Amino acid sequence: MAAMSYPLLEKINSPADLRRLPRTELVKLAGELRAYVLDSVSKTGGHLGSNLGTVELTVALHYVFNTPHDRLVWDVGHQTYPHKVLTGRREQMSSLRQLGGISGFPRRDESEYDTFGTGHSSTSISAAHGMAMAAKIKGEDRKAVAIIGDGSMTAGMAFEALNNAGVSHGGLLGDVLVILNDNDMSISPPVGALNKYLARLMSGKFYATARESAKSVLKNTPLYEVARRFEEHAKGMVVPGTIFEEFGFNYVGPIDGHDLESLIPTLENLRGKKGPQFLHIVTKKGAGYKLAEADPVKYHAASGKFDPAIGFVKPATPPKTTFTQIFGEWLCDMAEQDQRLVGITPAMREGSGMVEFHKRFPTRYHDVGIAEQHSVTFAAGLACEGLKPVVAIYSTFLQRAYDQMVHDVAIQNLAVVFALDRAGLVGADGATHAGNYDIAYTRCIPNMAILTPADENECRQALFTAFRHEGPVTVRYPRGAGAGVAVEKQMTAQPWGKGEIRREAGKNGGNRGSGPRIAILAFGTVLYPALEAADRLDATVANMRFVKPLDHELVAELARSHDALVTVEEGCVMGGAGSAVLESLQAAGLNVPVLVLGLPDEFVEHGDPAKLMALCGLDAAGIEQSILKRFGARPSLVRPAANQ
Structure with a gap:
């Protein structure tokens, strides 16, 4: 197959090059950009549907605004691949999300055009408001633009930011533009010629001048309040913007986010306005790629390479069962046994393995949106009434609800199970999504228990054990598959707070000799590389199972x-x-x-999970070498290799 050609895109090495193009060329450029993003992701994997949906918006923003002087903050940051391509990273897209390559999210240390790191959602309005206010304080003439997805608007933080950005601070009002990228909400009326006309009208000078003139004329008359209410209701009949107007923003839209002839003049009008502005655009996930348009959930992200002409195909060899699937199956089985179980997710139904639970137990399934704080306190309320909530949440996202864990769950010692997916390193998504800290940040909370299952079967049994516990408990498990251990259908509670010896030095065919007697205490799935290292060193290995309550008797015995x-x-x-x-x-x-072996005191970069584990010294070879380095490489300590 001949290589694809991108004659216009290859001329764009920065947004300055883009701004030199005639406006008539932009539609063609957008077409090339969409094809380039699709081709790139098909070779590296990564987020797909959301990036195909922001192509025209990205072109329009960099065409209209003087970036990087004007600040763009993308939310969530996984929709920034077109932005990366247009800001000098086109040739680096082949390294996307790979070790040593560019990130799948904005990073301030990667490009001056990445003004704020947004791996998590709902932060853009706060950040852009801060940037806009900084410009006012410093006397600089610049715009700050927050591009926020409709899913991110479900979070309370977004509304906290709107509430703050729409009011004057000591006479200062930031020039911030919030763009709501609406690709799934039902509040929008059909986008057509009328809405285009209204958007351009309401963002233009005529409307603003007439509006302000009418205000000044009517200000001190009884007609002022009548006119204000009429404008609100008239506007509300054609646009769903009343709520944003109440926050102090000038609302414009909704408009078609794929129509450059509508987007560009509207953005140009808004660029010239002072104070808080709000633009509502409607886009389509996967736009321009029919397979992704037809199934935006499936094509949200590609885990690896694929043929764009064919799309995602099932692998010839069925993949191993993942921990997420183990959780999903357990949740359904447990729900059948106990009517008190309620499943909660903050907008991660597919990612947390809850699709089947939603289908089978719709009244006991609650997706609360990107609202982690609410999800935890909601669970606490359920627990107060005798129900048994299970909060399925990524380890990194639970960090956002730490106060609620402490005050609303732990202090009251409520029986809430936190199923922490993506615990540990997550590979290509990098530091923003890694679940490296949950043991540390939950261990210090009184009443909180922590279970660390070592494999698939232990995960199922640990979840059952946690569900039976009358108090708050976390069960942490990593992304992907485990050791491939067969899962027992029967659920059996593990002895509370007890570990087990999985290998004893000198009793497993070892040849310990006169070297120091070593005991490895493994927490979680690192048990298996620890066992492999122990076979080489003839060390004892304990599968600790619990971080809290820790098996103090086993620790003392091994010591x-x-x-x-x-x-x-x-x-x-x-x-x-x-x-x-x-x-x-x-x-x-x-x-x-x-x-003590674990993840270092630094943010681990994105890359292949196995390579990252090796770099952190947590594979079998790394564990072995760390032990030899610390306690001495005595010949009597090390067993001869099998081929010697």
Whole structure:
């Protein structure tokens, strides 16, 4: 197949090049940009539907605004691939989301055009408002634009920002433009010629001048209030903007977000206006790619390479069962057994494996939108009334509801189960999505329990154990598949707060010799690389299962019977499970050398998960080498390799 040609796009190395194009060329440029994004993602994987939907908007924004002097803040940041292509990173798209390559999200240290990192959602209006106010304070003439998806508008933080941005602060009012990228909401009337006309009319000088003139004439007359109410209701009949007007924004729209002939003049009008502006555009996920248009959920993101002509196809070999699937199956089975179970997700039905639960138990399924704080306190309210809520949430997203975990759940010791998906490294999504900190930030909360299952079957049994517990508890499990352990249908509660010995030095065919006797305490799925390393070193291995309550008796027993301990976890070392073991030894008055292995005190970059684990020293070879480096590479300690 011949390589695709992008004659216009190849001339664009910065937005300045784009702004030199005749306006008549922009539609063609958008077509090339859409094809380039599709081709790029088909080779690297990544978010697809949302980026195809923002092509024309991206072209229009960089054409109208003087970027990077004017600030663009994208929310959520996974819709910025067209933005990256137009801002000098076209040739780097082949490295997207790969180790050492460019990020799938905006990063301030990657480009001056990435004005704010937005891996999580609903932050753009706050950030853009801050930038707009900074410009006012510094006396600079610049615009700040927040591009926010309709899903992100479900979060309370977005409305907190609107509430703040629409009012004057000591006489200062920021020049912020909020663009609502609406690709799924039902509030919008059909987008057609009438709406285009109204949008251009309401964003233009004539409307604004007439409006202000009428205000000044009627200001001190009884007709003023009548006229104001008439304008609100008349406007509300054709546009759903009354709520945004009440926040102090001038509302314009909705308009077709794929129509450059409508977008560009509307943005030009809004660029010249002072104060808070709100533009409502309607776009289509996957626009221009029929497969993605027909199934926007399926084509939200590509996990790997695919043929654009064919689309996503099922692999010839069925993939391993993932932890997310294990959770989804358990949730349905548990719901059948216990009518009190209620499942909650903050806008991650597919990602958290709750599609089947939603289908089978619709009245007990609650998607609360991107509102993590609400999801936790909502669960607390359910628990107060004797129900058993299960909050399915990514580890990184639970960070946003920390106060609610403490005040609304833990202080009241309510029986809420937190199923923490994506615990540990997540690969291509990088630092913004990695679940590296949940052990540390939940371990310090009184009443909170933490379970770390090692494999698929343990995950099912740990969830059952957590559900039976009368108090708050987290069950953490990683993205993707585990060791491939068969899952038992029967649910059996694990002994509360107890670990187990999975390998004992000298009893598994080892040849320990006279070297130090090592015990590895593994928390979670790192048990399996720990077992592999232990086979080489002839070390004891404990599957700890619980971080809290920690099995203090097992820790003490291993400390007394071994020369040194090694803790291993796929979580941050600061305040994590290793710290819990150190605290336990100190409390017991036991003095034994301890090596704590886990994720370093830095933000781990995006890349292949296996490579990242190896870089962090958490694969079998890394664990072995760390032990040898710390406790000495005595020949008697290491078993001969099998081929020697």
